[in-house]
Structures are given as C-alpha cells and as structure tokens.
Amino acid sequence: MGDMETKSPIRAVGAKALAAYLQEEIASGRMPDGVKLPAERQLSEQFGASRGAVRRVLQDLKDRGLITQAVGSGTFVRPGAAKTLPAPEIVIDELSATQTSPAELMEARLLIEPLMPRLIARNATSSDFARMTECVERSEAAQTVEEFEHWDGELHRTFALATHNSFFLKILELTNRVREQGEWGRLKRHSLTPERRKEYEAQHRAIVEALRDRDAEKAGEVLTGHLRQIQHNLFGL
Template sequence: MGDVEAKSPVRAAGAKALAAYLRDEIASGRLGDGVKLPAERQLSEQFGASRGAVRRVLQDLKDRGLITQAVGSGTFVRPGAAKALPAPEIVIDEIAGTQTSPAELMEARLLIEPLMPKLIARNATSSDFARMMECIERSEAAQSVEEFERWDGELHRTFALATHNSFFLKVLELTNRVREQGEWGRLKRHSLTPERRKEYEAQHRAIVEALRDRDADQAGDVLTEHLRQIQRNLFGM
C-alpha cells in the first residue's frame, strides 16, 4: 500500500511542490541557518505527500548538504545552505525587464487570489488551518508595521499553500517579493492606521472561518473585499 500511495499522481505532485518550496525558502533565506523545519507529519499533510515521499525529499536535501537531521531533535537548515543554491527565479521581473509596482501588484492580486478559496475549501488540511491561525495570531501580536506586514504576507502565502496547487504558490512567492520592495513598505507604513489594521485582522479571521467551514463563496467574497480595501487604503481608489 505504501508504494502505491507514494506513486499516486496527487502525492507525486505534492512531493515536487514540497521539494520546490524547501529549496526556494532556503535559497531566499526565509528558512535561515539553523531554522528547524516542520515535522514530517506536518509537511505530509500540508503538501499532500506521503510520509515516505517527505522522507525522500528530506534525504535528498541532506545528501546535498542543505539540512541536518538529529534523532529526537528534528531537521534543521545547515549553516551556509543558501549559498549552495541558486537564487530563486524571478520569472515575471526577468520577462518584463522591470520591477512590478505596488499598483500593478494589487491589480493582479484582485484577479488571482479570489480564485484560491474553491481549491482551499476542497483541498486544505487541518495542518493548513493551524498554520493560518498561527499567522493570524502572530500578525495580531506584531509590535511594528514591518512585523505585521511579514505575517500578513505569510498568511496569504499559506492560502496559496493550502490550495495544494504549485501554480498559486509560485504566484504568491512573486507577490511577496514585490512586497519586500521599498515602495510597498513606504505605502503600507503611511496607510496602516490602527483602525485599518483592526479591520484587516477581522477580515483575516472571517476568511479563515469561512474556509474552515468549506464555504468557498463566502471566503472569496471576504477576500475580494479585503483586497479592495487594501487597494483603496494604499492608493485612494
């Protein structure tokens, strides 16, 4: 049974998505030196890959000198691992030959992100929802705009992961790279009042609540309004 499970198309795709995710996170530095990776069970649930497939992905990274494993302690990023990998591809910017502006980013997000709830409602696991709640709680506890923005971005990336579709993950990776640019940060600092932050936090919880109820239409409506409000607050549109 284990061999059949590991070779099924869905689980094979999950293993590929996991491998790509870990390589990109290490290469970008988001999984920095010494950071502990989630447990095998959590990775299996989050990416829809069998436990055997997860072990093979981790063994490959270990063989390449990117991670270390210690029985009873867990799996950790090896110091200097990012230097052993090529920088993550920035496909859109390479094709366009220029940086994506915050206004262009919001236009694209309004077209793409509302498509995700249907896949999330169908495919998300308990581990996905646990990660969403962790992002919400950390964003609500954030003491600075930068910290709030980090966990806000991580929540939206967790939505992409919960689709269990690698296309959306790639799109949200590019989204977060634009958010790391200085212009986005300047706009967010000027627009993020305490009142608006509370509204964003309430919208985040409403989105996740609808997703946990597997109500894709409600989640899509709240997510769309959330993005439109961000757009209005940033640009006065």
C-alpha cells in the same frame, strides 16, 4: 501497499513540489538560518506526498548540508544554507523588481485571490488550517511593520498552498517577491495605522473562520473586501 502509494504519479509530483518549495524558501531567505521546518505530517498533507517521500526529500536536503535534524526537536535550516543554493529564478526576480508596480500587484490580486476559496474549501487539510491560524497569531503578535508584513504575506501564501493547485502557489510566490520591494514597504509603513492593522487582523480571522467552515462564498466576499481595503489604504482608490 506503502511502496505502491509512494510511486503514485500524484504523490511523485507532490514530492517534487515540496523539494522545489523548500529549496526556494531557503535560497530566498524566507526560511532563514535556524528556522524550524513544518512537521513531516504537515508537509505530507500540504503537498500530497507520502510520509516516506517527505522523509526522502528531507534526507536529500540533509545530505546536501541544507538542514539539520534532531530527534525530539525537529528539522532546522542549517546556518549558511542559502549561500550554497543558486539564487531564486531570475525571471521572477526581474518581473517583481522592474515590471510589476505595487498598484499593478493589487489589481492582479483582486482578480486572482478571490478565486482561491472555492478550491481551499474543497481541498484544504487540517494542517493547512493550523498553518493559517499560526500565521494569524504571529501577525497579531508582530512588534514591527516588517514582521507583520512578513506574516501577512505568509498567510496569503498559505491560502495558495491550501488550494493544492501549483498555479496559485506560483502566483503567490511572485506576489511575495513584489511585496519585498522597497516601494511596497514604504507604502505599507505610511498606510498601516494601528486602527487599520486591527481591521486587517479581524479580516484575516474572518477569512480563516469562513474557510474552516468550508464556506467558500463568504470567504471570497471577506477576502475581496480585505484586498479592496488594502488597495484603498495604499493608493486612495
């Protein structure tokens, strides 16, 4: 029965998506040296891959010297792993670095991200919600704008993962690449007052709470309002 499940076409796609995701996260530095990977169960649920398929993906990464595993402790990115991987896709890098401005990014996000709650309400797993909560808590505990911005980006990427639709994940990967530009960081540092940060944090919690309740309409409304406020704070629109 387990072999039949592992060979399922859907689960095979999930394993490939997991392998590509982990390699890109390591290569880009978003999973830096020594960071702990999510548990096998969480990866299995997020990517729709069997536990056996997840183990095979991790074993392959381990054999290639990208990760280390310690019984009872977990799986970690091996120091220097990013240097052994090719740079993330150059096409996406060029788009984010030279063709997409922060203002264009916000326009696109307002069109695309509010579409996600309906899929999240239908497809999200308990692991997806646990990751959302972790991102919210870590963003609230962040000591710097850069750290807050990182976990803010991770939360929105977790929303994309929770749709269990690869299109949204690719879009949010591009979004985060644009956010890594110096111009976005400069705008965010100048606009992110303590009061605005508290508002963002409250909005994040409200979005996650609505998604947990499988209330796609409310989550979409709060998410749209959140994005519109960011756009106004950044550009005065």
